Amino acid sequence: MHDPRFGSMLAIAIVLLLPLLASLAVQRRFRGDDPIGAFVSNKGGNGFLATAAGAICGNIGIGTFVALFLFASQSPVIGFSIAASYALGLILCALMAPLIRRRAAAVGAIGLIDLIARSHETRGNWLTWLPIAVVFILRSAVQLSALGVIAASLFAGQTALATIVCAAVLTGYLLVGGYRAAVTTDILQSAIILGAVAVAALGLPQLSGASVDFLQIEPFQPTILIGIWLLLPWSAVLAVDNWQRVTVASSDRVAVASYLGAAVVCGACYAMISLAGYWSGGGSVFDTFSGLMPPGAAWSATAMFTACIMSSIDTFVMPLTVALGDRRLSALRWIILCLMVLVTMTALAFGDVLSNVIAAFNSLTVFLPAALGALYLKRKTRWGAVASMCSGLVVALCLTLVDINIAALLGFVVATVVYGASVVVANRKQQAGC
Numbered sequence: 001m002h003d004p005r006f007g008s009m010l011a012i013a014i015v016l017l018l019p020l021l022a023s024l025a026v027q028r029r030f031r032g033d034d035p036i037g038a039f040v041s042n043k044g045g046n047g048f049l050a051t052a053a054g055a056i057c058g059n060i061g062i063g064t065f066v067a068l069f070l071f072a073s074q075s076p077v078i079g080f081s082i083a084a085s086y087a088l089g090l091i092l093c094a095l096m097a098p099l100i101r102r103r104a105a106a107v108g109a110i111g112l113i114d115l116i117a118r119s120h121e122t123r124g125n126w127l128t129w130l131p132i133a134v135v136f137i138l139r140s141a142v143q144l145s146a147l148g149v150i151a152a153s154l155f156a157g158q159t160a161l162a163t164i165v166c167a168a169v170l171t172g173y174l175l176v177g178g179y180r181a182a183v184t185t186d187i188l189q190s191a192i193i194l195g196a197v198a199v200a201a202l203g204l205p206q207l208s209g210a211s212v213d214f215l216q217i218e219p220f221q222p223t224i225l226i227g228i229w230l231l232l233p234w235s236a237v238l239a240v241d242n243w244q245r246v247t248v249a250s251s252d253r254v255a256v257a258s259y260l261g262a263a264v265v266c267g268a269c270y271a272m273i274s275l276a277g278y279w280s281g282g283g284s285v286f287d288t289f290s291g292l293m294p295p296g297a298a299w300s301a302t303a304m305f306t307a308c309i310m311s312s313i314d315t316f317v318m319p320l321t322v323a324l325g326d327r328r329l330s331a332l333r334w335i336i337l338c339l340m341v342l343v344t345m346t347a348l349a350f351g352d353v354l355s356n357v358i359a360a361f362n363s364l365t366v367f368l369p370a371a372l373g374a375l376y377l378k379r380k381t382r383w384g385a386v387a388s389m390c391s392g393l394v395v396a397l398c399l400t401l402v403d404i405n406i407a408a409l410l411g412f413v414v415a416t417v418v419y420g421a422s423v424v425v426a427n428r429k430q431q432a433g434c
Contacts, residue, residue, distance in 0.1 A: 011303035012151050019185045020173040039178030040322050041248040051249045055262035057190040058241050061312035062146040069285040072277030076214045079274045081228045087267030089236025094259035097246045104247045112243040113323035119374035120385040131389040135363040140316045141346035147309040167344040175333050182314035189307040196304030201272045203292035208281035221405040235364040241315035366392025366411045369419035384422025388415040
């Protein structure tokens with residue numbers, strides 16, 4: 001008898017192995033090119049299609065999926081606010097792309113971390129790298145832990161083993177092809193995601209309908225909406241994958257057009273995911289989307305979730321690797337290996353997925369003062385950026401364990417006060433020296 005799980009298991013295996021096979025093919029094809037440029041930034045391959053596809057699949061990760069679905073099922077007004085805010089964030093990426101590219105070119109930076117470090121003249125990238133790495137290791141671990149749950153069917157339900165094997169596959173193709181390998185499969189992965197979301201949208205009418213009032217805030221507090229609308233749009237700008245995608249795009253026009261297109265496409269997907277959560281009647285995100293697919297096609301939901309995860313983790317890890325500044329292939333590969341070990345260990349230790357998603361998103365906003373300072377201010381201090389990022393991160397993570405409603409807001413306030421104080425001190429010192 002045909003096992004109904006066979007289709008899903010085959011879909012997982014194919015989507016997992018595609019990047020590894022693609023990275024090997026890319027290595028053979030581009031062997032004569034600049035190997036460092038290809039590994040670090042996919043040099044020469046960041047046109048509109050690649051950038052737009054990366055922006056789409058990179059911003060529909062499993063963390064976004066779970067957060068939108070679960071919030072919309074518990075407090076619809078919060079879920080739909082998150083959807084609108086994150087789509088607005090992609091528009092911000094488009095609007096700020098020319099400025100980001102100019103500032104990055106002026107200081108010779110590729111990503112967010114080295115722009116902050118070089119603009120503030122910190123000694124090496126480590127001090128600015130560490131707080132940002134904490135957040136994106138957490139975000140990558142959220143993705144990997146979900147991938148382990150999905151792939152467990154391939155390993156007799158052993159989630160830990162599945163997580164380790166998936167991490168090994170991810171590590172393998174990043175070690176072989178680096179950022180070029182990560183970008184190569186974005187077009188196919190975005191097609192899988194968008195196709196599955198479109199098919200699932202056709203099945204929305206079959207859901208049981210809303211089980212809670214749209215304006216219900218409980219079990220959260222109204223203050224969480226302030227943080228969502230004021231700060232969440234900036235989390236898209238502060239994401240290391242979006243920042244690097246903007247800076248390595250072939251032109252300003254490509255970067256702007258790619259993110260405007262992604263805002264429209266992702267916004268529609270966010271709305272669909274939120275509607276599915278709102279009308280799910282309390283079902284799980286995996287079961288709901290499997291049920292939305294046509295009879296016998298539940299495997300397409302599995303393929304979609306796997307693609308969502310694969311397309312996010314690699315473009316988180318590579319900017320963290322590049323930011324450490326080493327341009328030797330052997331050193332870059334050792335950094336990738338160490339980062340993936342950290343991500344895997346964190347994923348294996350995870351508990352409540354929603355809490356970890358919230359912690360990751362809450363923490364991003366604390367980097368906003370340093371990022372805006374790097375873009376707009378002429379007078380900055382070495383210690384200001386590091387102190388604001390670290391203090392804000394500690395406050396945001398600690399408050400996430402206590403009260404998620406105010407964690408992002410207070411973390412941002414602390415980071416802003418510390419950074420503002422550093423700028424005031426720098427100005428006074430210069431005036432005193434005149």
